[in-house]
Amino acid sequence: MSSSKGKGKEAQPATLTPLPGPSSGSANPAASLSALWAYLLPALNHIVRSPTNNSDKAPAIDISFYAGIHTACYNYFTSQSETKSNARNEPSSTSGTDLYEQLDKYYIDAAREVMLGAPQDDSTLIHYIVPCFNRFSAGAMSVNRLLNYVNRHYVKRAVDEDKGWLRLNDVLESVAKTITADDSREKISERLKEKRTGELMKWGYKVDGSGESMTSAEACAEAASPPDRIVSVSSLAHRRFRTEVFEPLLAVPVVKGKKTKNKIPKAAGPAPLPKGRLARAVKELLESKGRDEEERSRLVRDLAGALRMVGVRPDHPLRKRLDKFIASPTYVG
Known part of the structure; x- marks a missing residue:
């Protein structure tokens, strides 16, 4: 996977014939x-x-190939459902797990390719990661449309069976504290809905906002979920970009060695650098002098959006730092 580090006239779109x-x-x-x-x-x-x-x-891929994939997926799910139903009398919603797991493995490999290509120099890391994520995400959204039948047939049914990003057990304990013996099923259902809305608001959903606001927030919440949760095909890809790229870059390395008691205080000097690679790269990007402010703002905006889209929590220190910069007077929007 390759992508341009430039912008504007420096990066002319490559013309690729539809496959x-x-x-x-x-x-x-x-x-x-x-x-x-x-x-x-x-x-x-x-x-x-x-x-x-x-x-x-x-x-893009050729329109006939696109249609062929839709037909192949439909026929595969249909035949698999019939086979399982006839053989073991299982509900048809169990079909599709094998294809879904294969897609998950595919995105693991694709995300690891991005990670393997990351530069060792912190000063160029964000210039590499941002276009790589944009390219990966554009592909993920395109595949999501291509494999929409997987979402409609497998993911939707899995969510209906309480296998999605937010499960009953995740909210039952907190909701149970507000339920009384006199509450009706409708009232309990409403409390569960309120809990779900509260979770989505953490990802930017505004109650009086548009449906687009909810869709965006739910996609982020899906990507933030553990790998055992069934989510849409696009969120599946974004979740793997988080686990295979961003989380290793955000991780603070463990320094092995014996701890010593009564350490002598160090002399006053520059504050130590953040230990995670991405945190160091962001520090350099924000604090370096002589940069193109428009480019700096673009990189910060795109990186903040990428972290949100892959499900890095809003209270993560790096997300908070990026959001603070975007809200500052020095940000060029």
Whole structure:
């Protein structure tokens, strides 16, 4: 995966021909997971990993290939549901787990590629991460549309079965404290809804806002959830960018060695640098002199948006520092 570090006239979008579908043959892509994955993989790699100078837009695939993938996914889910229902009398909502897990592994590998390519120099880290995330996210959103049947058939049903980002047990304890024996099912349901709304407000949802506000907040909440929670295909990708890229960069290295008691106070001097790589990079970006203020503001805005989108909590110190800078008079919006 490659992306440009420039902007404006420095980064002209690469023109990529829409990827055509594989030549027709006798193989049925819906016959098995391996057959379906072999059919999907070229499209996923083209959309998510193809080199392009336009990091904000994913390369396209041919319309006939697009339609073929929709048909293959529909046929695969349908045949899998019928097979399981007939063989073990299981509900059809169990179908799709294998494909969903395969997608999760795919995004793990794609995110790790980004991490492996990260520069060792902290001063260039944000210039690398921001366009890489934008490219990855654009691909994730495109794949989300391509595999919308996975969301409609598998993810929606899993959420209905209490396997989503927010589960009953997550809110039951706090809600139970406000419930009395006289409360009706409707009142209990309303309390649960209020708890869910409270969680979404942490991610920017405004109660009197638009549906777009709720959709954005829920996508962030999904990405912030543990890997065992079933979330939309786009949030699945963003969650893996968090676990495989941002969390390692945010981590503070553990220094091995014996602790000594009664340490002699160090002489006054410059404050120690933050220990996490991304924190050090942000410190350098915000405090360095002679930078293009417009570029600095763009990098800060995009990085803050990326951290929110992948589910880094609002109270994380780095998110708070970036938000403080954006709210300051020196920010060039």
